[in-house]
Amino acid sequence: MSSLVVLAFDNETDAERMRDDLLQLQKERLIGLEDAAVAVRDKEGKVKVKQISSMAGAGALGGAFWGLLIGLIFFVPVFGLVVGAAAGALAGKYADVGVDDKFIKEVGNTLQPGNSALFLLVKDVVPDKVEDTLKKYKNVKVIKTSLSNEQEEKLRHAFAS
Numbered sequence: 001m002s003s004l005v006v007l008a009f010d011n012e013t014d015a016e017r018m019r020d021d022l023l024q025l026q027k028e029r030l031i032g033l034e035d036a037a038v039a040v041r042d043k044e045g046k047v048k049v050k051q052i053s054s055m056a057g058a059g060a061l062g063g064a065f066w067g068l069l070i071g072l073i074f075f076v077p078v079f080g081l082v083v084g085a086a087a088g089a090l091a092g093k094y095a096d097v098g099v100d101d102k103f104i105k106e107v108g109n110t111l112q113p114g115n116s117a118l119f120l121l122v123k124d125v126v127p128d129k130v131e132d133t134l135k136k137y138k139n140v141k142v143i144k145t146s147l148s149n150e151q152e153e154k155l156r157h158a159f160a161s
Helices: 014-027 055-073 077-094 101-110 127-134 149-160
Strands: 003-009 031-041 047-051 115-125 140-145
Touching (some): 014 031, 014 127
Antiparallel strands (some): 003 140
16 A cells, blocks of 8 residues: 655755655665655746656557557558557546645645645655665655654654754
8 A cells, every 4th residue: 555745845956856866766676656746836936746757658658559559450550550649648648646636736835935845655665775865855844644643753753853
Protein backbone atom coordinates (compact mmCIF):
# COMPACT_ATOMS: atom_id res chain seq x y z
CA MET A 1 0.00 0.00 0.00
CA SER A 2 1.27 3.47 -0.85
CA SER A 3 1.62 6.34 1.56
CA LEU A 4 0.95 9.96 0.67
CA VAL A 5 3.44 12.54 1.92
CA VAL A 6 3.15 16.27 1.23
CA LEU A 7 6.10 18.49 2.19
CA ALA A 8 6.25 22.30 2.06
CA PHE A 9 9.37 24.38 1.46
CA ASP A 10 10.01 28.06 2.09
CA ASN A 11 11.48 28.63 -1.39
CA GLU A 12 10.67 27.77 -5.00
CA THR A 13 13.54 25.35 -5.69
CA ASP A 14 13.94 22.86 -2.84
CA ALA A 15 10.86 20.79 -3.71
CA GLU A 16 12.27 20.07 -7.17
CA ARG A 17 15.74 19.41 -5.77
CA MET A 18 14.36 16.92 -3.24
CA ARG A 19 12.24 15.25 -5.95
CA ASP A 20 15.38 14.82 -8.06
CA ASP A 21 17.28 13.39 -5.08
CA LEU A 22 14.44 10.95 -4.42
CA LEU A 23 14.40 9.88 -8.07
CA GLN A 24 18.12 9.13 -7.78
CA LEU A 25 17.44 7.09 -4.62
CA GLN A 26 14.75 5.22 -6.55
CA LYS A 27 17.34 4.25 -9.17
CA GLU A 28 19.40 2.87 -6.30
CA ARG A 29 16.34 0.93 -5.07
CA LEU A 30 16.30 2.74 -1.72
CA ILE A 31 12.79 4.15 -2.19
CA GLY A 32 9.82 3.21 -4.33
CA LEU A 33 7.86 6.14 -5.74
CA GLU A 34 4.54 5.58 -7.47
CA ASP A 35 4.13 9.28 -8.20
CA ALA A 36 5.73 12.60 -7.41
CA ALA A 37 4.65 16.13 -8.22
CA VAL A 38 5.88 19.60 -7.39
CA ALA A 39 3.68 22.66 -6.93
CA VAL A 40 5.41 26.04 -7.00
CA ARG A 41 3.65 29.28 -6.12
CA ASP A 42 5.72 32.02 -7.71
CA LYS A 43 6.19 35.56 -6.39
CA GLU A 44 3.11 36.73 -8.37
CA GLY A 45 0.94 34.03 -6.73
CA LYS A 46 0.55 31.75 -9.77
CA VAL A 47 0.71 28.02 -9.06
CA LYS A 48 2.67 25.81 -11.45
CA VAL A 49 2.42 22.03 -11.17
CA LYS A 50 5.17 19.76 -12.47
CA GLN A 51 4.29 16.07 -12.66
CA ILE A 52 6.88 13.33 -12.69
CA SER A 53 5.41 11.59 -15.74
CA SER A 54 3.18 12.32 -18.67
CA MET A 55 0.38 9.82 -19.14
CA ALA A 56 -0.56 11.47 -22.45
CA GLY A 57 2.82 10.57 -23.97
CA ALA A 58 2.62 6.97 -22.78
CA GLY A 59 -0.95 6.70 -24.05
CA ALA A 60 0.02 8.09 -27.45
CA LEU A 61 2.82 5.54 -27.80
CA GLY A 62 0.59 2.62 -26.86
CA GLY A 63 -2.24 3.89 -29.06
CA ALA A 64 0.11 4.36 -32.02
CA PHE A 65 1.30 0.76 -31.69
CA TRP A 66 -2.21 -0.71 -31.55
CA GLY A 67 -3.46 1.66 -34.25
CA LEU A 68 -0.63 0.63 -36.57
CA LEU A 69 -1.26 -3.06 -35.89
CA ILE A 70 -4.99 -2.76 -36.57
CA GLY A 71 -4.26 -0.53 -39.58
CA LEU A 72 -1.99 -3.21 -41.04
CA ILE A 73 -4.76 -5.78 -40.73
CA PHE A 74 -7.16 -3.52 -42.66
CA PHE A 75 -4.49 -2.22 -45.10
CA VAL A 76 -4.51 1.39 -43.79
CA PRO A 77 -1.45 1.47 -41.49
CA VAL A 78 -0.84 5.23 -41.55
CA PHE A 79 -4.48 6.02 -40.77
CA GLY A 80 -4.46 3.44 -37.97
CA LEU A 81 -1.22 4.88 -36.58
CA VAL A 82 -2.57 8.45 -36.50
CA VAL A 83 -5.98 7.55 -35.07
CA GLY A 84 -4.45 5.19 -32.50
CA ALA A 85 -1.92 7.77 -31.33
CA ALA A 86 -4.60 10.44 -30.98
CA ALA A 87 -6.94 8.11 -29.08
CA GLY A 88 -4.12 6.92 -26.82
CA ALA A 89 -3.02 10.48 -26.05
CA LEU A 90 -6.57 11.47 -25.10
CA ALA A 91 -7.01 8.40 -22.93
CA GLY A 92 -3.67 9.04 -21.22
CA LYS A 93 -4.47 12.70 -20.63
CA TYR A 94 -7.72 11.89 -18.85
CA ALA A 95 -6.42 8.90 -16.90
CA ASP A 96 -5.75 10.25 -13.44
CA VAL A 97 -3.25 8.04 -11.67
CA GLY A 98 -1.13 8.90 -8.69
CA VAL A 99 -1.67 12.04 -6.66
CA ASP A 100 -4.95 13.76 -7.54
CA ASP A 101 -4.36 16.86 -9.69
CA LYS A 102 -7.20 18.77 -7.99
CA PHE A 103 -5.65 18.10 -4.57
CA ILE A 104 -2.25 19.32 -5.81
CA LYS A 105 -3.81 22.58 -7.06
CA GLU A 106 -5.74 23.08 -3.79
CA VAL A 107 -2.61 22.68 -1.68
CA GLY A 108 -0.61 24.80 -4.14
CA ASN A 109 -3.09 27.64 -3.66
CA THR A 110 -2.54 27.56 0.11
CA LEU A 111 1.22 28.08 -0.24
CA GLN A 112 2.73 31.49 0.38
CA PRO A 113 4.10 33.20 -2.75
CA GLY A 114 7.69 32.07 -3.31
CA ASN A 115 7.12 28.66 -1.67
CA SER A 116 6.81 25.15 -3.07
CA ALA A 117 5.44 21.74 -2.11
CA LEU A 118 6.42 18.19 -2.95
CA PHE A 119 3.74 15.48 -3.26
CA LEU A 120 4.89 11.88 -2.99
CA LEU A 121 3.22 8.49 -3.22
CA VAL A 122 5.74 6.20 -1.57
CA LYS A 123 5.34 2.43 -1.71
CA ASP A 124 8.50 1.29 0.09
CA VAL A 125 11.56 2.88 1.63
CA VAL A 126 14.85 2.13 3.35
CA PRO A 127 14.42 4.83 6.05
CA ASP A 128 17.96 5.34 7.34
CA LYS A 129 19.53 5.59 3.86
CA VAL A 130 16.86 8.01 2.61
CA GLU A 131 17.04 10.09 5.80
CA ASP A 132 20.80 10.56 5.40
CA THR A 133 20.33 11.97 1.90
CA LEU A 134 17.49 14.32 2.88
CA LYS A 135 19.14 15.84 5.98
CA LYS A 136 20.51 18.69 3.87
CA TYR A 137 17.04 20.21 3.45
CA LYS A 138 16.13 22.80 6.07
CA ASN A 139 12.80 24.41 6.93
CA VAL A 140 10.74 21.54 5.55
CA LYS A 141 7.21 21.24 6.92
CA VAL A 142 5.16 18.08 6.75
CA ILE A 143 1.74 19.28 5.54
CA LYS A 144 -0.13 15.99 5.17
CA THR A 145 0.56 12.27 5.28
CA SER A 146 -1.30 8.99 5.29
CA LEU A 147 1.40 7.53 7.54
CA SER A 148 0.72 6.22 11.02
CA ASN A 149 1.13 8.78 13.83
CA GLU A 150 4.44 7.17 14.83
CA GLN A 151 5.82 7.23 11.27
CA GLU A 152 4.69 10.81 10.76
CA GLU A 153 6.40 11.89 13.98
CA LYS A 154 9.64 10.22 12.86
CA LEU A 155 9.41 12.09 9.56
CA ARG A 156 8.82 15.42 11.33
CA HIS A 157 11.75 14.70 13.65
CA ALA A 158 14.03 13.87 10.71
CA PHE A 159 13.44 17.30 9.18
CA ALA A 160 13.59 19.10 12.53
CA SER A 161 17.13 17.91 13.31
